[in-house]
Amino acid sequence: MAVPLKYNWRNLCVRWRLTLATMLGIALVVAVFIMVMALANGLKVTYISTGDPRNLLVLRKGSTAESSSQITRNDVRLIKYLEGIARDADGQPLASPEILVLINLQRRDRRGSANVLVRGIGPVGLQLRTRIHLIQGRMFQPGLHECVVSRRIAERFANCEVGQQFRTGRTFWRVVGIFDAEKTAYESEIWVDADEARNVFKRNFYGSILIRPVEDLAVVARMIHRMETDKQLSVRVLPETEYYQEQTRTATPIQWLGSVLAVVMSIGAAFSAMNTMYAAVSSRTREIGTLRVLGFRRRQIYVSFLLESVLLAICGGVIGCLFSLPLNGVATGTMSWTTFSEVAFEFRITPLLLAEGMAFALAMGVMGGLLPARMAARKPVLDALRSA
Amino acid sequence: MTVPGFILRNALRNKRRLVLTLLSVTLSLFLFTMLQTALREMTQPAQTEDSALRIIVRHKVSLGNALPIRHQSRIERTPGVRVCSKFTWFGGLYKDPKDFFPQFGVDADKIAQIFTEAQFDPQEVAAFVKDRAGCIVGVKTMERFGWKVGDKITLQGTIWPCDLHLTIRGVYRGGIDETNLFFHHEYMDELCRRPGLALMFWIRADSREVIPELIRRIDEMFANSDAETKTETERAFLLEFVSLIGNVKLLIGSICSVIVFTLILVTASTMSMAIRERTREIAVLKAIGYDGWQVFGLILAESFGLAITGGFLGCFGAWWGTWALFQRVNIAAISNGMFIKFEVTPHIVASGMLIAVVLGIVSCLAPAWAAVRTSVVTGLKELD
Numbered sequence: 071m072a073v074p075l076k077y078n079w080r081n082l083c084v085r086w087r088l089t090l091a092t093m094l095g096i097a098l099v100v101a102v103f104i105m106v107m108a109l110a111n112g113l114k115v116t117y118i119s120t121g122d123p124r125n126l127l128v129l130r131k132g133s134t135a136e137s138s139s140q141i142t143r144n145d146v147r148l149i150k151y152l153e154g155i156a157r158d159a160d161g162q163p164l165a166s167p168e169i170l171v172l173i174n175l176q177r178r179d180r181r182g183s184a185n186v187l188v189r190g191i192g193p194v195g196l197q198l199r200t201r202i203h204l205i206q207g208r209m210f211q212p213g214l215h216e217c218v219v220s221r222r223i224a225e226r227f228a229n230c231e232v233g234q235q236f237r238t239g240r241t242f243w244r245v246v247g248i249f250d251a252e253k254t255a256y257e258s259e260i261w262v263d264a265d266e267a268r269n270v271f272k273r274n275f276y277g278s279i280l281i282r283p284v285e286d287l288a289v290v291a292r293m294i295h296r297m298e299t300d301k302q303l304s305v306r307v308l309p310e311t312e313y314y315q316e317q318t319r320t321a322t323p324i325q326w327l328g329s330v331l332a333v334v335m336s337i338g339a340a341f342s343a344m345n346t347m348y349a350a351v352s353s354r355t356r357e358i359g360t361l362r363v364l365g366f367r368r369r370q371i372y373v374s375f376l377l378e379s380v381l382l383a384i385c386g387g388v389i390g391c392l393f394s395l396p397l398n399g400v401a402t403g404t405m406s407w408t409t410f411s412e413v414a415f416e417f418r419i420t421p422l423l424l425a426e427g428m429a430f431a432l433a434m435g436v437m438g439g440l441l442p443a444r445m446a447a448r449k450p451v452l453d454a455l456r457s458a
Numbered sequence: 459m460t461v462p463g464f465i466l467r468n469a470l471r472n473k474r475r476l477v478l479t480l481l482s483v484t485l486s487l488f489l490f491t492m493l494q495t496a497l498r499e500m501t502q503p504a505q506t507e508d509s510a511l512r513i514i515v516r517h518k519v520s521l522g523n524a525l526p527i528r529h530q531s532r533i534e535r536t537p538g539v540r541v542c543s544k545f546t547w548f549g550g551l552y553k554d555p556k557d558f559f560p561q562f563g564v565d566a567d568k569i570a571q572i573f574t575e576a577q578f579d580p581q582e583v584a585a586f587v588k589d590r591a592g593c594i595v596g597v598k599t600m601e602r603f604g605w606k607v608g609d610k611i612t613l614q615g616t617i618w619p620c621d622l623h624l625t626i627r628g629v630y631r632g633g634i635d636e637t638n639l640f641f642h643h644e645y646m647d648e649l650c651r652r653p654g655l656a657l658m659f660w661i662r663a664d665s666r667e668v669i670p671e672l673i674r675r676i677d678e679m680f681a682n683s684d685a686e687t688k689t690e691t692e693r694a695f696l697l698e699f700v701s702l703i704g705n706v707k708l709l710i711g712s713i714c715s716v717i718v719f720t721l722i723l724v725t726a727s728t729m730s731m732a733i734r735e736r737t738r739e740i741a742v743l744k745a746i747g748y749d750g751w752q753v754f755g756l757i758l759a760e761s762f763g764l765a766i767t768g769g770f771l772g773c774f775g776a777w778w779g780t781w782a783l784f785q786r787v788n789i790a791a792i793s794n795g796m797f798i799k800f801e802v803t804p805h806i807v808a809s810g811m812l813i814a815v816v817l818g819i820v821s822c823l824a825p826a827w828a829a830v831r832t833s834v835v836t837g838l839k840e841l842d
Contacts, residue, residue, distance in 0.1 A: 091727035098720045102713055109709075130619060132551065137522060138617035172522025182701050185520050238519045239686060271523065272684070304619075331713065334489050335720075341482040342724040345475055349731050405702040410521065412702065 073366055073374035078381055081350065092346045093386040096434055099335040100390025100427040104419060105397055106328035107426070112418035113321040113404065120254035121310035125198055126290075128279040128297065131304045134316070136278045137170040137187065137409045145303055146276055154293030156282045158197065164282035166195035168264055171271045172411055173238045176228040184412040185405070186223060188238075188260045190267030198280055202256060207232040207247030212263035215270075218247035222257040222414040226403065230260075241270045255314055258403075258413045280310065317408045336434050343438025347379050351446045358446055359454030372447035379439025380432060387431025391424050465759050472732065476764070479728045483768025483817070484775065486721040487810050490714055491776035494806045497710045499797050501700050508575040509634060510666060514545075514695045515659040515676055518686040524655035525685050527647075533659055536675055538668035543568040544643045544656035550613030550622060552603075559599045560635070561613060563643035563656075569594065572662050575633045582607070582628025590645050592627035596636035600629055620649035718813055725821035729761050733825040740829045741837025750830040757829060761822035762815075769814025776810075777802040 082089045128149060133139035146167045149155075155163045169190040176183050196202075196209070210216035219230045224245075229236040235244045243262065251257045268274070283290040294307045351358075358371060366374075398419040406413045469476060515533065517523035527544065534542045546563040566587045570578040578594070586592045595605065605611070605626055613622045624641055643656065663669050673689045680687045690698075700706070733740075740753055748756075780802050 088727050088731060091723045095720045095724050098716050102716050106709075106713075132614045132616050132621075134551075134555070134616050138549070140619055172520040174518075174520040182698075184702055185522070240682065240684070271519070331489070334485060335717065338482045338485040338489075338724075339720070341478045341485070342727070345478045345724075345728055345731070348474060348478075402705070410702070 073361065073370055075377065075381070078374060078378035081354070081378065082382060085350065085353075088346055088349065089382060092342055092382060093389060095339045095342050096383050096386025096431055097389035097393060099332065099339045099434070100387050100431050101393040102335065103328060103332035103430055104391065104394040104423055104427045105417070106324060106331060107423055108394070108397060108417040108419045109402070110321040110324040110328060111420065111423060112402075112415045113324065113413070114318045115418055116253060116255055116257070116413065116415040117314045117318045117320075119252070120256065120314040121312075122198065122200065123309065123311050124282060125310040126281050126283055126294075126307050127310045127313050128281065128305050128307050129277075129313075131306050133306075135170075135408045136168070136313075137172055137411070139277045140275045141167065141277065141279060141305065142275050145305065146279060148300075148303065149279055149281070149297065149305075152293050152296065154283055154286075154289045156284045158194075162194065164194060164198060166192055166198055166280045167276040167278075168192075168195055168280060169267050169271075169273055169275075169277045170409070171267060171273070172409070173260075175230075175236060177226060178228050180228070184227075184403070185410055186227065186260060187258060187409060187411045188217075188262055188267060188271075190264035191261050192264045195264075195280060198282055199256070201254065202249050202251050204247050205250045207245075210246055210262060212266055215241060215243055215262075215266065216246045217243045217260050217262040218249050219245055219260045220257045220414075221248055221250050222401065223260060224248050225401070226412075226414060239270070253416070255317070255413060257415075258411065317406060320404065320407050320413070332430055336430055337437075340434045340437040343379060343383060343434055344442060346382070347375065347439050347442035348445070350378070351375065351442045354446075355449060355454050355457045358449050359451050359457075362449075362451045362454065368447040372443045375443035375446045376436070376439045379443070380435035383431045383435025383438070384428070386434075387428045390431065391427055394419060394427070461756075465756060465763065468736075468756070469760050469763060475728065475732065479725060479764060480768050480771070482724055483721060483765060483814070484772040486717050487769050487772030487814060488776045488779075490717055490813065491773050491802060491806055491810045492780070493710050493714055493717075494809065495776075495780070495800060495802050496797070497707065498803065498806065499800060500703070500706055501697075508573075509692050511663050511669075512572065512692040513661040513663055513669060513673060513676075513689060514692055515661065515687050515689045516657065516695075518688045521657070523685075524653075524657050525659070525687065527654050527656050529680065529685070529687070530656070530659060532679060533661065533676060536672065536679070538664050538672040538675075539661050540664050541568045541571045541662045543572055543660050544658075545660040546643060546646070546655075546657040547617070548613065548615070548622070548641075548646065549617045550615055552611065552613055557603070559602070559637050559639060561639040561641065563646045564640045564660075566592075566640075566642050566644075569640050572660055573630070573633050574662070576630045576636075577632045578630050579628060586627040586640075589625060589627055590642050590648075591622075591624055593624040593639055593641040594628040594630055595626055595639045596633075597629050597631045598636040599639060600626075602637075615650075618646060618650050620646065622646065622649070718817075721813075722817055722820055725761075725765065725817055726824065729757075729764075729822045730825040732760075733757060733822075733829055737829070737832060737837050741832065741834045744834045744837070754826050754830050757822050757826040758819065761826075762818035765814045765818030765821065766811075769811050769817070773807045773810035773814075777807055 128141065129136065129139040130141060150163050150165045155165050157163055171188045171190070172185050173188050174183050175186045204218065205221065207218070210218050224230045230245055232245055232248060235242045283293065297303055297305055297307055361371060397417045399416050401414060401416045403412045403414045405411070515525070517525050530542060530544060533539060543565040544563065548561040548563055550561055570583050582594065586594050607626050607628060609626045611624050611626065613624065615621055622641060622645065647653070663672055669691065676689045677687055743753055780800055784800055
């Protein structure tokens with residue numbers, strides 16, 4: 071029979087002040103880890119969930135971002151009527167030439183400014199993005215300098231509510247609607263008419279073309295080959311989802327920060343757990359002797375003390391998870407290293423992340439408990455009983 | 459036995475506990491120092507006498523919009539402008555996206571006059587000016603890729619629709635950022651069929667005094683034109699760039715406070731452990747004539763010594779460690795250009811030590827106070 075767990079639990083409760091301090095230490099380490107990783111996670115999920123797997127994106131060869139890609143009007147004319155692009159009910163090809171422009175907007179309450187993406191888009195582009203719907207107002211009308219903004223932009227920036235207007239250069243844009251993009255990267259964009267945007271921002275080219283290919287894969291493969299090998303075009307074609315996945319690298323520095331912090335801090339916390347456990351072992355020398363006399367083996371004593379340390383760490387881990395949970399869903403923003411614009415996202419705590427946090431806690435418990443448990447198991451019975 | 463000897467003996471009584479506590483204090487303050495340094499590197503662009511004279515002109519709409527080159531001649535004629543150079547971010551691809559480093563198209567003959575704090579070899583600059591397809595590279599980037607003067611490199615355009623085939627004509631050292639590559643703006647214009655655009659203009663002003671007036675004048679000059687400008691000092695420009703990354707200050711600041719809080723928790727529990735097992739001894743000390751405050755002093759000194767030693771190891775360890783490490787490795791390369799250098803400042807070390815001092819005092823307050831209050835009789839009655 072193993073030493074009952076209740077014995078360990080009661081021991082932890084007896085020295086509750088020390089137990090609590092150690093637990094809190096472990097809890098804070100776990101909480102910091104989960105928070106930083108939730109930040110990276112939220113950012114990644116935003117990009118991964120963006121894009122329709124059925125769509126293809128055409129960019130200039132060598133361009134890494136839509137905002138820095140250039141596609142001439144000639145190219146657009148050529149690509150639009152290629153065989154392999156699906157058509158809508160009216161027989162129009164489902165190809166949407168778009169332009170992405172970076173503008174600087176004031177934040178709410180005049181707290182600085184940030185870069186925001188303005189997407190010039192046509193009716194076909196709206197058709198190709200089915201997950202976006204207006205939640206307030208109406209769609210923009212070309213030619214009137216109207217725009218629709220995402221919900222997040224309306225929340226974070228000044229003069230972005232329906233009926234208000236903001237200025238870029240010499241042009242005033244009137245906000246006529248707010249759309250919801252289901253937490254995708256489009257949540258960080260302002261949409262206007264494509265030709266109007268090219269006119270106002272003086273671009274005689276487009277940035278990208280979003281196309282919906284037909285379902286026949288052989289035809290699509292031929293079309294892609296045609297586009298990528300055409301000397302006149304110099305473009306690359308990639309699935310829309312892949313384009314957004316590439317941008318998850320924005321989250322890499324945050325992930326690094328999270329991992330380094332977690333490792334270093336957990337070593338520190340393991341030291342404190344070790345201290346606690348050593349103290350527990352030395353103050354219970356007599357008890358250990360008694361247990362041995364009662365017939366418990368060295369191995370059982372060893373496991374018992376190790377379990378006590380793990381129990382301590384798991385309680386700490388649970389507290390840490392509880393500390394971090396309120397952060398789930400809190401909105402924040404950072405700059406995308408691909409487009410240099412602000413991308414809005416929220417902290418996202420997943421069950422997997424909580425499990426990782428608990429794994430860290432467990433590791434701290436084991437690291438902190440191994441040596442003290444060995445010391446406890448090695449105590450000679452007689453000496454242990456004799457001690458005061 | 460002297461008083462310091464007595465304190466030392468007490469501290470060393472349980473060596474294992476001492477080492478473990480010392481290690482956790484060291485580790486935490488090490489982390490604190492590193493985080494503060496990272497924060498400082500990210501949020502506080504270095505400023506020198508020379509950089510204070512630099513002004514940056516860019517498009518008012520955003521950095522994603524370029525200015526017409528014709529603005530340059532009007533800027534140059536503005537009184538107070540000593541030199542003005544086009545300054546265009548190329549953002550080209552060298553081999554792999556991981557091999558990123560900043561590249562700028564500039565007016566070749568003016569670059570040495572704008573970055574006066576950097577050391578240029580006049581002969582190399584002359585060679586660079588003469589070769590339209592030449593470039594001058596910062597020493598850090600040269601080392602990172604193992605380049606030599608005379609090497610040929612190709613940068614694939616990601617923003618501008620052209621590829622640059624450059625020959626390295628020189629190296630510069632010093633200045634704020636030793637990772638940049640400068641090439642002829644002219645060369646890029648030619649390859650991209652003369653779009654007539656420059657992303658920014660960098661100016662060196664005559665003196666600090668003229669700067670506010672100069673900024674106002676330039677912005678006024680282009681107000682209501684089709685390309686309005688935003689002019690600001692280099693420092694303001696860099697700070698704005700940092701603010702885009704998000705609230706780094708809040709993130710790192712809150713992590714640091716969690717670290718400090720955890721540290722106090724851990725040390726306080728260790729100190730109370732150490733003092734509780736000495737209740738009898740303290741009673742004896744009091745019985746032979748030490749008063750409460752002297753006992754308090756003894757405990758404080760012990761805790762203080764522990765925290766200061768840990769703080770010293772942690773902060774100075776970080777100071778020396780980063781210094782020794784970055785003598786050998788290129789910080790810009792391993793951080794993918796995020797950090798240009800990683801320098802622990804005396805200010806940061808001082809704040810780390812301050813935390814250690816506070817830690818030493820706070821962590822022993824509760825147990826020491828309990829020891830002071832315990833009467834001799836209760837203390838002596840206590841069993842271990």
